[in-house]
Amino acid sequence: MSYTSHLPSDRRPVVISGPSGTGKGTLFKLLLERHPNTFTFSVSHTTRGPRPGEKNGEDYHFVTKEAFEELKASGGFVESAQFGDNFYGTSKANIMEKSAKGKIVVLDIEMEGVKQIQASRFPARFVFIAPPSEEELERRLRGRGTDKEESILKRLAQAKVELEYSKKPGVHDKIIVNDDLETAYKELEGFVYAPLAEM
Numbered sequence: 001m002s003y004t005s006h007l008p009s010d011r012r013p014v015v016i017s018g019p020s021g022t023g024k025g026t027l028f029k030l031l032l033e034r035h036p037n038t039f040t041f042s043v044s045h046t047t048r049g050p051r052p053g054e055k056n057g058e059d060y061h062f063v064t065k066e067a068f069e070e071l072k073a074s075g076g077f078v079e080s081a082q083f084g085d086n087f088y089g090t091s092k093a094n095i096m097e098k099s100a101k102g103k104i105v106v107l108d109i110e111m112e113g114v115k116q117i118q119a120s121r122f123p124a125r126f127v128f129i130a131p132p133s134e135e136e137l138e139r140r141l142r143g144r145g146t147d148k149e150e151s152i153l154k155r156l157a158q159a160k161v162e163l164e165y166s167k168k169p170g171v172h173d174k175i176i177v178n179d180d181l182e183t184a185y186k187e188l189e190g191f192v193y194a195p196l197a198e199m
């Protein structure tokens, strides 16, 4: 069946999570590239300053700490987290606005964020991308060439925690093992386009 002839009947945002290096970004990019009129990504808020070349509203919504705290206190984030001195969050309004324009919002969220979204009962579908094995995950992290040894070891330790959490029944609507990329992509596409009656 061709997925270009109809739109997904389930319009809820799709939350993609999984250990670092498992291929979330790769799969997520493919989905957006192949269906640019159907899906869009959510742009996070952050209190960190923009890096050279980053555009406000495209890479992030860059805000002050005060503005961030105000939005958080008013329940404006579906999830938020602090990394180092900086705060990051996904705004509800941002998701609603993009959904209102007819797009399905895809979010790349780490495990703690997934827990927050689930606790808030924000309507979403949850997909977990698992590596074929811990050895292959390590190979991908090293192969990517973006992380220092210390960071790779931290990511591998965190991966164990996330894989354990993913086994908890009911946490994810779909678990996809990203072994062969195209096979995993087809599974993701099949899931997001599945008729409501099949879920």
Ligand SMILES: Nc1ncnc2c1ncn2[C@@H]1O[C@H](COP(=O)(O)OP(=O)(O)OP(=O)(O)O)[C@@H](O)[C@H]1O
Pocket: 018, 019, 020, 021, 022, 023, 024, 025, 026, 027, 140, 141, 143, 144, 178, 179, 180, 181, 182, 184
């Ligand atoms: N099915 C696959 N087979 C082999 N390599 C893959 C596959 N999927 C992704 N990769 C490669 O694995 C590396 C990690 O992928 P990616 O950066 O998409 O992971 P991620 O889960 O988004 O990580 P992070 O959470 O750190 O952003 C990349 O170099 C990517 O090209």
